[in-house]
Amino acid sequence: MNIAIIVGAGKGKRMNSKVNKILLSLVDKPIICHTIEKFENCAEIDSIILVVNKDNLQEMERIVEYNCYEKVIKVIEGGEKRQDSVYNAIREANHARPNDIILVHNAANPIVSEETIKKVIKAAKDFGAAAVAIKARDTIKQTDEDNFVDITLEREKLWCMQTPQAIKYGLAVKAFIKAYNDEFYGTDDVSLVERLGNKVKIIESNIDNIKITTKEDIEFANSLFSKARVGLGQDSHRFSKKGRPLILGGVLIGNEQGLEANSDGDVILHALCNALSQAIGGKSLGYYADPMFEKGIKDSKEYLKKILMLVRNDSYIVNNVGIMVEAKKPRLENYEEQIKENIADLINIKKENVGLAVTSGEELTDFGKGLGIQCFAVTSLTKKQD
Numbered sequence: 001m002n003i004a005i006i007v008g009a010g011k012g013k014r015m016n017s018k019v020n021k022i023l024l025s026l027v028d029k030p031i032i033c034h035t036i037e038k039f040e041n042c043a044e045i046d047s048i049i050l051v052v053n054k055d056n057l058q059e060m061e062r063i064v065e066y067n068c069y070e071k072v073i074k075v076i077e078g079g080e081k082r083q084d085s086v087y088n089a090i091r092e093a094n095h096a097r098p099n100d101i102i103l104v105h106n107a108a109n110p111i112v113s114e115e116t117i118k119k120v121i122k123a124a125k126d127f128g129a130a131a132v133a134i135k136a137r138d139t140i141k142q143t144d145e146d147n148f149v150d151i152t153l154e155r156e157k158l159w160c161m162q163t164p165q166a167i168k169y170g171l172a173v174k175a176f177i178k179a180y181n182d183e184f185y186g187t188d189d190v191s192l193v194e195r196l197g198n199k200v201k202i203i204e205s206n207i208d209n210i211k212i213t214t215k216e217d218i219e220f221a222n223s224l225f226s227k228a229r230v231g232l233g234q235d236s237h238r239f240s241k242k243g244r245p246l247i248l249g250g251v252l253i254g255n256e257q258g259l260e261a262n263s264d265g266d267v268i269l270h271a272l273c274n275a276l277s278q279a280i281g282g283k284s285l286g287y288y289a290d291p292m293f294e295k296g297i298k299d300s301k302e303y304l305k306k307i308l309m310l311v312r313n314d315s316y317i318v319n320n321v322g323i324m325v326e327a328k329k330p331r332l333e334n335y336e337e338q339i340k341e342n343i344a345d346l347i348n349i350k351k352e353n354v355g356l357a358v359t360s361g362e363e364l365t366d367f368g369k370g371l372g373i374q375c376f377a378v379t380s381l382t383k384k385q386d
Contacts, residue, residue, distance in 0.1 A: 002044055007086060010053070028315055036050070044121050083185050101125060102166065109163055112163075115281075131166070131201075134205050135156075140158055159202055163189075171198065179192045228382050231280075233277070233378075236367065238259065244257075248332070249339035253332070262293050263299070267325075276304075288303065319349070320355070321378065
């Protein structure tokens with residue numbers, strides 16, 4: 001089990017705002033919502049404990065309920081210092097087993113990637129404790145008390161620490177208890193593990209995983225969220241010899257040979273799923289569809305719904321899509337408008353924003369020779385604005 005502790009109990013004084021910074025708007029919703037959703041939508045995360053300032057406790061509970069965050073199991077009050085807040089959450093996670101993973105993440109880091117979360121979880125499972133960080137870019141010098149250079153540090157070995165930081169639950173309990181017994185406060189969570197003599201594995205973080213501290217940080221984060229995205233996807237299948245129906249773009253193509261696949265073999269929707277996922281930095285379709293197939297879900301429209309949920313959770317909207325089909329057979333002239341209309345309905349855009357072109361392939365490829373169908377899809381996304 002992997003439990004995320006999201007810590008947002010600070011005052012955010014450097015923001016110079018009357019409102020707690022994690023409640024300030026980023027693109028279209030509070031910063032804290034973006035942060036929670038990174039873990040809510042990560043398949044590796046089983047539950048979330050949210051630690052907040054007592055003044056914001058009721059507001060946070062309302063946000064969790066309003067947004068139907070299913071993985072948030074507790075919203076608790078933080079302590080006097082950040083380490084106290086984390087310890088409060090660890091004690092609330094008393095249902096965890098010794099080898100379960102606790103991830104501690106700052107609520108003000110809303111752009112952490114799913115890949116980063118997964119990497120730090122794996123490293124913690126392998127080594128006991130791990131943390132994400134960014135390699136130092138500048139030369140760093142250590143000085144004496146009079147500010148004369150004492151030593152130039154090796155930049156290649158220096159890291160700027162970030163969150164999430166992940167620790168096996170049993171090790172985390174041991175480290176925090178010892179810290180309190182010794183009245184020791186560390187500058188980050190894994191430093192408590194280091195005091196026990198345990199090694200901590202460093203995982204390189206995604207470059208956009210910034211901590212929002214000032215108004216300038218919000219402006220920068222908004223610029224990251226506001227970037228337009230373009231995705232390119234591809235899929236292909238051979239024709240089946242089992243008499244399966246042919247489905248393209250969610251439309252049944254009558255009296256035609258179907259495609260070999262675990263699912264319904266809809267190459268158009270598969271290519272579109274890959275394009276959408278690529279546009280938001282996601283994975284290929286199989287990563288999302290294979291677990292669904294194992295549950296008996298073979299309808300490619302359901303796979304598309306899953307990808308669209310990820311797109312919308314990242315606050316993107318689809319502008320348009322372009323589809324290119326290569327196949328000697330079947331002829332699709334009588335189905336093109338129906339396919340375009342169906343795709344438009346599925347992703348909630350206008351029909352005129354769906355482009356579809358079909359080429360015979362001139363027998364230059366297996367698809368041009370009539371052995372199967374290949375499809376390419378391209379899509380453009382933009383951030384949803386208030």
